Amino acid sequence: MEKEEKIVVILLCMALLSLGIAYATFFSDGNASGVGGFSSSSVPGDNVQFTGEVLSKQFTYTGDHLVLDIDYGQGVVMVFVPSGNGAKDVDSKVTANDHLFIKGTVEEYMGELEVVVQDAKDVSVLE
Structure with a gap:
């Protein structure tokens, strides 16, 4: 992999992680137990x-x-x-x-x- 490709992969991972955190913060009901x-x-x-x-x-x-x-x-x-x-x-x-x-x-x-x-x-x- 070239340097630019590695940077793109890292940026994509960061974007997915940010979306996961945003979803957990804004769209969960704050109740992980399902109750x-x-x-x-x-x-x-x-x-x-x-x-x-x-x-x-x-x-x-x-x-x-x-x-x-x-x-x-x-x-x-x-x-x-x-x-x-x-x-x-x-x-x-x-x-x-x-x-x-x-x-x-x-x-x-x-x-x-x-x-x-x-x-x-x-x-x-x-x-």
């Missing part, structure tokens, strides 16, 4: 995290699953904690009016969106 906030536009399959206030909590009639109604600021969403995913642990640390940080997966149940928690540690009480 976004919950909203009414969330769709089943989305991984979400959000904060909200506990309006009510109750166990299902069968299966010992925990259901929380959470006011997340834009409305109310049902949070479902399956019995095998720590429903009793979450129940023991959560009371009405607590502010929670919740991570889970959006699913649809009877035509309504709900957030399903995969582990008890995905529900944290905020001070």
Whole structure:
């Protein structure tokens, strides 16, 4: 390779690197984990995290699953904690009016969106 060809290759590499950095800076949502906030536009399959206030909590009639109604600021969403995913642990640390940080997966149940928690540690009480 001649000197001019080497310079062209280096300039092309620098241009591609600059475009990559610009894309990462301006077009990414700042969330590398793939987890976004919950909203009414969330769709089943989305991984979400959000904060909200506990309006009510109750166990299902069968299966010992925990259901929380959470006011997340834009409305109310049902949070479902399956019995095998720590429903009793979450129940023991959560009371009405607590502010929670919740991570889970959006699913649809009877035509309504709900957030399903995969582990008890995905529900944290905020001070």
